[in-house]
Amino acid sequence: MRKNKIIGAMLIATIIAAACSDSLEPNSTGGSQLPQTITLGINTPAETRLSHEYDANASILKVNWKQGDVVRVFGASTGYTDYTADADGTDGQPVAFTAMNGGTASGESFNIFYPADKAGTTWDATTLNMLGQIQTDAGETAHLADYTYLAKKAVDLNDPSGVQMEHQTAIIRFDVGVVPIQAKQIRSLTLSTQDGESLNTLQGVGETSEGTSKQLTLAVNAPNSETGVFYMAVLPSMLDAGKPICISLVRIGDNGLSNLVTVGSGKKYEAGYVYNTQLFTSGTNANFSKYNDYTTSSEPEIVDGVYLIKKPGNLKWLIVNVNNGSHNSAGQKYKLTVDLYIDRNTPWTPIGTEANPFSGSFDGGGHTISGQMSFSGATQYAGLFGYVEIKRGTTASITNLHIAADMVGTDIETTDARNTYVGILGYLENWGTFNLQNCTYTGAIDFTFKEAPQSVCYVGTIGGNLTAMGGATTTIDRCQAIGSIKTSNGGDVCFTYDFCYRDETPAPTNSYSQITTTKD
Numbered sequence: 001m002r003k004n005k006i007i008g009a010m011l012i013a014t015i016i017a018a019a020c021s022d023s024l025e026p027n028s029t030g031g032s033q034l035p036q037t038i039t040l041g042i043n044t045p046a047e048t049r050l051s052h053e054y055d056a057n058a059s060i061l062k063v064n065w066k067q068g069d070v071v072r073v074f075g076a077s078t079g080y081t082d083y084t085a086d087a088d089g090t091d092g093q094p095v096a097f098t099a100m101n102g103g104t105a106s107g108e109s110f111n112i113f114y115p116a117d118k119a120g121t122t123w124d125a126t127t128l129n130m131l132g133q134i135q136t137d138a139g140e141t142a143h144l145a146d147y148t149y150l151a152k153k154a155v156d157l158n159d160p161s162g163v164q165m166e167h168q169t170a171i172i173r174f175d176v177g178v179v180p181i182q183a184k185q186i187r188s189l190t191l192s193t194q195d196g197e198s199l200n201t202l203q204g205v206g207e208t209s210e211g212t213s214k215q216l217t218l219a220v221n222a223p224n225s226e227t228g229v230f231y232m233a234v235l236p237s238m239l240d241a242g243k244p245i246c247i248s249l250v251r252i253g254d255n256g257l258s259n260l261v262t263v264g265s266g267k268k269y270e271a272g273y274v275y276n277t278q279l280f281t282s283g284t285n286a287n288f289s290k291y292n293d294y295t296t297s298s299e300p301e302i303v304d305g306v307y308l309i310k311k312p313g314n315l316k317w318l319i320v321n322v323n324n325g326s327h328n329s330a331g332q333k334y335k336l337t338v339d340l341y342i343d344r345n346t347p348w349t350p351i352g353t354e355a356n357p358f359s360g361s362f363d364g365g366g367h368t369i370s371g372q373m374s375f376s377g378a379t380q381y382a383g384l385f386g387y388v389e390i391k392r393g394t395t396a397s398i399t400n401l402h403i404a405a406d407m408v409g410t411d412i413e414t415t416d417a418r419n420t421y422v423g424i425l426g427y428l429e430n431w432g433t434f435n436l437q438n439c440t441y442t443g444a445i446d447f448t449f450k451e452a453p454q455s456v457c458y459v460g461t462i463g464g465n466l467t468a469m470g471g472a473t474t475t476i477d478r479c480q481a482i483g484s485i486k487t488s489n490g491g492d493v494c495f496t497y498d499f500c501y502r503d504e505t506p507a508p509t510n511s512y513s514q515i516t517t518t519k520d
Contacts, residue, residue, distance in 0.1 A: 035099075035157055036098065037086075038083060038097050039096045041093075041094035064091075065088065065089035070085070070115060071150075072126075073105050073110050073111070074112070074113070077107035078106055079103070079105045081104065082100045084097060109154045111152065111153050111205075115149075123205060127202055127203065128149045128168055128204075129201070129510075130201045131202070131213065131480050132441070133218045134220070134483055135219070138230060139229045144171060146482070148169065148233075150165040151205055167271040168271050169235060170269055170271055170274070171231055171232070172191075173229065175229055175276065175277070176230065188250045189217070189230055189232065189248070190370075191216045191218075192215035192245070193240075193245060198366060199216055202478065203235050212366060213402065215366070217404045219482075228279075236268070238269075289311050289339070290343055291371075295312045295316050296316070297316045297321075298311070298317055299314070305333060306334065307332065307333065307335070308335055308337050309335065312340060318334065322352055328359075329358050329359050331359070331394065334362045336362075336364045336367045340369045340370075342371035342405055344406075350382060350426060352386045354381070359396060361395075362399075364400040368402045370403075371405045372405055373407045374409075375421075376411055381420055382409065383407075383421070384401075384425070385398070387426060388429070388430075389428075390428070390433070390472070393432055395432055398424065398425060398435075399439065401424065407421065407445040407446070408447075411448065412447055412450060414453040414457055419456070420465050421447055421460075422463060423460075424463060425463045430468050430474050432473075436476045438477070439462065445459060445461065445486070446485075448489060449488065453494055456495070457494040458496075461483065461513065462511075462513070475509070476511055477508065479508055480513065482515070490520075494519075496519070
């Protein structure tokens with residue numbers, strides 16, 4: 001496959017040296033004075049930022065800064081200062097950024113990162129997270145803006161020349177040979193290696209690996225698509241040059257197809273480039289195990305004290321035996337070892353009830369659960385997990401789990417108690433220590449209530465009502481939520497939210513969400 005560069009004019013970035021009256025206060029360490037305005041360009045084959053437009057003739061993505069884009073400038077000594085773009089960029093031209101109030105960056109040199117809302121409070125705490133990608137229609141490129149990471153180290157802001165931002169990610173463009181009706185049915189594309197090696201999906205800005213997954217999934221919602229073109233952002237360090245990658249397609253009503261493709265003609269993957277490849281719907285069956293009405297319960301194998309969820313029957317065993325009280329999950333460990341696909345025509349039963357909660361630790365193994373979780377009737381706690389309880393003095397967690405499944409609730413009947421409906425964890429009663437780490441939810445949540453709820457109800461993505469009782473600790477770290485929430489007939493007591501509802505919950509660390517909400 002021929003490697004296609006993002007071709008654009010090489011941009012020159014210029015620092016505009018401000019007069020003393022237009023500069024921020026000199027830093028306390030005696031380093032360089034931070035200018036009030038900087039002008040940023042890019043030193044890569046790409047142009048720069050938000051408005052992505054694919055040019056089929058040139059095989060390039062044209063991108064530009066947008067007014068209001070924010071970069072974070074870290075001081076080599078201490079602190080940071082955020083700068084915001086003053087105007088839209090055109091034709092890949094550099095844009096002036098103005099310092100926002102309250103900055104504290106100081107030092108002899110500075111590190112710059114885009115976007116500021118995904119940066120940490122220090123340079124070393126800043127990570128590039130590739131999980132949670134969702135494309136809202138085939139051929140659409142707006143989602144790539146969320147993964148257009150730019151960085152530049154050791155910048156001397158006293159020097160008015162030579163400051164050029166560097167791309168940190170590359171793009172793979174998949175052209176799926178489908179007729180329009182098939183394009184509308186595609187729900188996700190999943191990238192993995194042929195040998196099942198882990199992918200570096202969470203990377204420090206200094207190129208150190210901070211987290212891995214077995215695959216990278218692009219969730220798709222393409223109801224109006226006439227063509228099957230999809231874009232996935234990747235870190236160059238994720239893939240080895242010359243090695244084939246496996247791309248699995250999941251369509252509505254089946255368990256997926258897979259294609260084994262080689263991208264880049266054996267050359268090293270580089271940030272700032274677009275790599276084109278062709279997929280076909282005549283591929284082999286993908287490595288998705290389907291959970292449906294015909295799934296038979298089977299007890300998991302226990303290896304080194306860990307219950308291994310190797311097939312849909314193992315997951316059904318966990319659901320049935322936890323929920324009926326015959327299996328005590330407290331202190332137990334479970335690990336998912338395969339990707340699972342939930343059939344949309346099969347009613348989903350969450351793991352754990354209020355009477356018989358789930359109390360163990362679940363490691364998703366970096367795998368993805370896709371498809372659709374369907375609910376109807378009297379449902380109080382909905383999600384992959386329904387009700388989780390952690391006893392005093394104990395520790396449990398849900399980690400490395402990726403959900404790329406829609407949640408659909410039809411004619412939902414609420415109870416007099418608090419009701420929660422989310423992608424991963426509905427209700428947590430925590431008296432000990434609980435960690436929700438390196439988990440993602442991508443998809444659409446759509447709940448219709450039979451009548452307006454009389455009690456408080458919450459519809460969200462990562463976690464529902466995450467309570468911490470009597471000095472307990474609940475931590476959300478490195479989690480992402482991208483997608484949409486829609487509620488119908490929910491009244492004024494049904495609320496939508498990103499991560500969780502809990503009055504005393506601190507903001508999730510190294511996490512973020514991009515959720516659109518609609519209430520009918």
